[in-house]
Amino acid sequence: MATSCRPSVSVPEHVITMEETLEPARERHAGHPQLPPALRLMENTGVRTRHIVQPIEETLKHPGFEDRDRLYEREAKARVPAVVQRALDDAELLTTDIDVIIYVSCTGFMMPSMTAWLINKMGFESTTRQIPIAQLGCAAGGAAINRAHDFCTACHEANALIVACEFCSLCCQPTDIGVGSLLSNGLFGDGIAGAVVLDALRRLFDEGGVHDRARGLPAGFGPGITAEMSLGRWQTADERTSDELQGVRQA
Amino acid sequence: MATSCRPSVSVPEHVITMEETLEPARERHAGHPQLPPALRLMENTGVRTRHIVQPIEETLKHPGFEDRDRLYEREAKARVPAVVQRALDDAELLTTDIDVIIYVSCTGFMMPSMTAWLINKMGFESTTRQIPIAQLGCAAGGAAINRAHDFCTACHEANALIVACEFCSLCCQPTDIGVGSLLSNGLFGDGIAGAVVLDALRRLFDEGGVHDRARGLPAGFGPGITAEMSLGRWQTADERTSDELQGVRQA
Numbered sequence: 001m002a003t004s005c006r007p008s009v010s011v012p013e014h015v016i017t018m019e020e021t022l023e024p025a026r027e028r029h030a031g032h033p034q035l036p037p038a039l040r041l042m043e044n045t046g047v048r049t050r051h052i053v054q055p056i057e058e059t060l061k062h063p064g065f066e067d068r069d070r071l072y073e074r075e076a077k078a079r080v081p082a083v084v085q086r087a088l089d090d091a092e093l094l095t096t097d098i099d100v101i102i103y104v105s106c107t108g109f110m111m112p113s114m115t116a117w118l119i120n121k122m123g124f125e126s127t128t129r130q131i132p133i134a135q136l137g138c139a140a141g142g143a144a145i146n147r148a149h150d151f152c153t154a155c156h157e158a159n160a161l162i163v164a165c166e167f168c169s170l171c172c173q174p175t176d177i178g179v180g181s182l183l184s185n186g187l188f189g190d191g192i193a194g195a196v197v198l199d200a201l202r203r204l205f206d207e208g209g210v211h212d213r214a215r216g217l218p219a220g221f222g223p224g225i226t227a228e229m230s231l232g233r234w235q236t237a238d239e240r241t242s243d244e245l246q247g248v249r250q251a
Numbered sequence: 252m253a254t255s256c257r258p259s260v261s262v263p264e265h266v267i268t269m270e271e272t273l274e275p276a277r278e279r280h281a282g283h284p285q286l287p288p289a290l291r292l293m294e295n296t297g298v299r300t301r302h303i304v305q306p307i308e309e310t311l312k313h314p315g316f317e318d319r320d321r322l323y324e325r326e327a328k329a330r331v332p333a334v335v336q337r338a339l340d341d342a343e344l345l346t347t348d349i350d351v352i353i354y355v356s357c358t359g360f361m362m363p364s365m366t367a368w369l370i371n372k373m374g375f376e377s378t379t380r381q382i383p384i385a386q387l388g389c390a391a392g393g394a395a396i397n398r399a400h401d402f403c404t405a406c407h408e409a410n411a412l413i414v415a416c417e418f419c420s421l422c423c424q425p426t427d428i429g430v431g432s433l434l435s436n437g438l439f440g441d442g443i444a445g446a447v448v449l450d451a452l453r454r455l456f457d458e459g460g461v462h463d464r465a466r467g468l469p470a471g472f473g474p475g476i477t478a479e480m481s482l483g484r485w486q487t488a489d490e491r492t493s494d495e496l497q498g499v500r501q502a
């Protein structure tokens with residue numbers, strides 16, 4: 001039975017509001033036949049602010065794939081270790097307690113993967129297994145939880161570290177006027193451990209509001225009509241035993 | 252206890268010999284200070300022929316990342332299904348028996364991943380889990396076996412399909428005269444399920460030569476000083492029970 005600990009989440013310092021998103025979209029794409037429904041859809045999502053790694057003026061330039069990938073690497077290396085450290089602290093674990101790192105990210109690509117860099121940089125054991133996943137989009141948060149669950153079921157007493165690092169603003173295509181691109185430019189933000197599933201989990205920890213032993217179904221949806229769902233059960237601290245940390249258990 | 256069945260392997264139709272590799276290298280890089288040791292190292296590997304997806308003249312051109320990635324997608328889609336079907340036939344399984352597809356490839360990138368395409372194209376169940384891994388290089392063959400082992404240990408009676416599809420010739424950098432690039436241009440070929448680990452496994456099946464119940468350690472080495480090893484035990488067909496197929500078991 002795998003137990004999920006409180007996710008640590010970090011978002012970058014540049015903030016744009018929904019109005020700051022809608023205004024340039026109205027200007028840049030005036031006359032686009034699908035603009036009115038796209039704007040309505042953006043507004044109706046309830047997204048009020050988004051965090052991005054660069055000011056919006058830089059984000060809307062497109063210096064090319066190589067420059068953006070370099071920026072991804074720089075920002076990921078600058079931001080991920082602190083988030084990982086906080087997650088470890090919350091779980092009362094050391095880097096040397098971790099058996100597998102599952103790193104999901106589809107908005108930048110590094111070879112070797114960030115998992116190799118983290119292992120060397122943060123002093124994880126050299127035997128730590130690496131599962132870097134770049135191709136599951138939003139569904140990767142759910143997939144990461146499920147693969148961690150598989151690993152911890154296969155190897156009892158094992159600890160899995162999940163990292164989701166997405167800088168969606170680096171994938172902004174300012175000249176692409178397809179409705180899908182309009183929407184993704186208007187909705188997605190940047191964050192670490194910020195995948196939908198992990199963010200929803202964090203809110204459960206922060207805000208509570210679930211009944212003890214409630215069962216839930218965090219789900220993530222990604223490209224290629226891919227979805228991953230994890231069935232979990234909430235367990236309060238009162239029930240905590242020496243083997244278990246407060247969290248959502250995988251059913 | 253997970254059991255590995257006979258890998259099916261396919262290589263493309265264009266063949267170059269070691270002499271056809273060495274000759275252009277001698278011409279193109281005459282005067283390169285590290286050419287003599289690089290040539291010696293290539294010769295000493297014992298690689299005699301390599302298979303590539305295009306004629307060598309095309310391979311040595313570099314039409315850019317986008318064109319090469321398009322070629323990767325076209326060739327992968329044209330070649331992978333037959334290899335998968337043969338692997339399934341050898342294992343006496345149907346697509347509907349497969350619970351997880353682990354697809355490792357670092358020489359081309361598709362989003363959505365080939366796993367999503369295969370599921371739709373070949374009639375795998377829509378609940379099939381996807382583990383696409385793009386960032387473990389040569390070590391990915393070993394990682395794939397180990398993740399399949401984890402999955403089958405966590406989910407008893409589950410079947411995992413491993414696909415390794417590498418077209419290294421599409422990563423040839425003709426103008427890169429670094430010694431690493433010289434060597435990789437001179438050594439790596441293209442193939443499906445052709446990762447070192449899986450190819451070694453296939454030779455065990457084809458050629459035999461291991462004692463019954465012998466234990467072995469297929470290992471793969473990749474970028475970022477990454478390695479994955481799988482400890483297995485050979486089991487002959489005589490021991491085969493209704494639950495087990497001939498193969499190398501994970502210890």
